Amino acid sequence: MIAATAALAGLALPKFIPHGRLQMGTVGEWVAASVTFAAVITAFAIATVDRREREKERRAEEATVARLVRLRVTCTGSASVDVYIRNYGELPILDVDIANVSWTKHPEARWGTILTNDGTIARGNTKRPMLLNYRQSDNEVSSYQEASPPTINYPVWFMHPTVDEALIDTSNFAPIDLSTVIIKIQFTTANGVRWETSTIGSGMGQPVRL
Structure with a gap:
């Protein structure tokens, strides 16, 4: 031991x-x-x-x-709005598209971007491959203040939930209150990052990285 x-x-x-x-x-x-x-x-x-x-x-x-990608919305009628997307940056943005459109006063409404000759509305192809940068839009203009920024314009019509016709607010036939419309736009910056930004009234909110 x-x-x-x-x-x-x-x-x-x-x-x-x-x-x-x-x-x-x-x-x-x-x-x-x-x-x-x-x-x-x-x-x-x-x-x-x-x-x-x-x-x-x-x-x-x-x-x-x-x-630097800015949104603006204007009312064009009792069932339609126009969305303007402008690029104030030095580089182009890619794959601009409408992700969603909603009208809080009529949540059942669908939306489209093409108004045909017979009065019907279709969704249409909302994707745009490129929105040029500020300088590329006008090579002859030397200053940003004088140049017009390149713009994409989407006309948007609100449709009846089951019929491809304009959804008219028959209560007063007044122009749409833009504070009740939310439009979500997606785009890709030149560095490959995908973003989404939403309209707030006639303006826009902050872009969100996807």
Whole structure:
């Protein structure tokens, strides 16, 4: 029993390990190693913070570009509105499209962008492949203030829920109250980010990254 205990005690001491002496090092070596380890951890933490800050700045810049795409809505009748999309940025935007249109006063209403000769309304193809940037719209104009921004115009008619005809608000035949109309537009900025922005009354809200 005493021999077994002594053997176990011997195994617990580094100098009696059969495969060689375990070099524990001096106090100075341990301090140096600790300082090196702390420096590595600190450098990693700083790099992580820098990467997050750069990512935050990049996303802020992308949002700034998206905010240069502006929407405006005008009322053109008791069952229709016009949506204007203008690009004030230095780069073109791509794949502009109407994601959804709703009229809170008549949530059952459908919508379309083509009014045919016989008075019926069709959805139509609302996707536009490109909206040029501000400078490309007029190469002969030297200043932004003088140039007219490129514009996409969507006429939108509200339809009866089951018949492809205009949904007329027969209660007063007044123009549509734009505060009750929500139009969602999607587009892709030149850096490949897809955005959606909604109209608020005659203006627009903030773009949302998709």
